[in-house]
Amino acid sequence: MLFSEIGLGPEVLRAVEDAGYSQPTPIQEKAIPWVLQGRDVLGCAQTGTGKTASFTLPMIDILASGRARARMPRSLILEPTRELAAQVAENFEVYGKYNKLNMALLIGGESFGDQIKKLERGVDVLIATPGRMMDLFDRGNILLSDIKILVIDEADRMLDMGFIPDIERIVGLLPKIRQTLFFSATMPPEIRRLADAFLMNPREITVAPPASPAATVTQAVTMVRNEDKREALRHLLRTEEVKNAFIFCNRKRDVAVLHQSLTKHGFNAGALHGDLAQSKRTETLEQFRQGEISLLCCSDVAARGIDIAGVSHVFNFDVPHHADDYVHRIGRTGRAGKTGRAFMLATPDDSRTLGAIEKLIGREIPRIMIDGLEAPDMSEGEGDGGRRRRGARGGSPRGDAPKSPSRRRGGASAEAPRDVPVAPEKAPEVQEVVEARRPERQERPERAERPERAPRDRGGRNERGRDSTRTEAPREARPPRQEERNDRNDRSEPRRRWREEDDGPSVVGFGDDVPAFMLRVARPVAAARAPGAFDGTDTPEA
Structure with missing residues (x-):
């Protein structure tokens, strides 16, 4: 079969002929017609069989009619590595040179400004790695509401590199009505589950046993x-x-x-x-x-x-x-x-x-x-599974090498047994020897009392410099601060206490020394009032 028999447009066929190809590979021969019909495709073929052209050629033909809007790409191709994304971009330039399609390559290590400028002009094909793609989306530079075609290339490599959570988030942001193309060289069970979640009634194409090297x-x-x-x-x-x-x-x-x-x-x-x-x-x-x-x-x-x-x-x-x-x-x-x-x-x-x-x-x-x-x-x-464990010394697996005495808790030597039974009581003769060897306790000599100093005459001041002529109030006359503090901290009583004195309502503060600007007049205690009387809190009756 020739490329001209698959159903591609004249511009694409002309570009393929200029590239030196006339016959498609098996994966291209089977996948391109289904992509042109708008079906979801699950392609699995061994590496080096031309999977990239099996989705780039029909995408160029489909996107030839239409126009992209600013920051709203019409198609999205996700690649696991920067090199692979750049290679797919090169294929689009080769096969799409006779079609007026705008393309943007979003990969890490490149300038954000140049990539944002391309997105603002509008792109038909967006080729990106998941990391840079989400960075620009979170900045508000990409809108994914106009995606018509989604391509997930090298899906098994996406799984190995840990991109699956990003892929799931990106797919959740895309329109529900779209065409999804899923290509991979191997098809492990995890990739199969993702394909069932992302694709809708896909056409599965397998041209070689999964994970099989080329016969050449x-x-x-x-x-x-x-x-x-x-x-x-x-x-x-x-x-x-x-x-x-x-x-x-x-x-x-x-x-x-x-x-x-x-x-x-x-x-x-x-x-x-x-x-x-x-x-x-x-x-x-x-x-x-x-x-x-x-x-x-x-x-x-x-x-x-x-x-x-x-x-x-x-x-x-x-x-x-x-x-x-x-x-x-x-x-x-x-x-x-x-x-x-x-x-x-x-x-x-x-x-x-x-x-x-x-x-x-x-x-x-x-x-x-x-x-x-x-x-x-x-x-x-044969015993270690082909991998030498980290931290092993002398080729022994982790944990087999004895620990040094300095690493043990308490500095115990490595030769000392861990579980040593301890007798609850010592033998009498051993106890006598221990008591005999124990030094006798010596009583500490009592401190000699310091003689009282005679008061010095400091002009009405005592030895601490205080005014000796000032009379202090007796303890009984002092306010019961401790009782007030206990009464204030009692959780069973209300925090704020309202007191009525002879001269009217008192003020509420944080203590006796609170500045005047922090004090406020407390509410009066609610008193019994006559029925129908107005006290300023309720709305008076008309």
């Missing part, structure tokens, strides 16, 4: 010790006819260390991971695409959707923790029907993870040996 990729695994991995990688790079290659590591810091090691040994290598600035990531990926860099040390940020033609090799310096990631990594080679080679370096700690990968792909990966390197005993790492 030759796979092999090399069993080495952990300290020999770099030497084994350099041997493979020198013996294989490597045109360009991806070298995947599990951790970002390992990417930087491996890049430095390869550069030191004379290899033309670059580094790509999530901690780099977006400008540096874009520059490095473009250098690799143009051939200025032949080896790209990267993390899983480059494992999904990166389409670079002619990649000859993929090296897994670390065995991926998740078996699905292995399929995506080696999918960077052998694309569009071309051949490729994929090698993986495994240590005894990776035995269980390697077994999970082989179970997923349904076959055993061939083992190869490297001359000059001793083959390790693979039975050494």
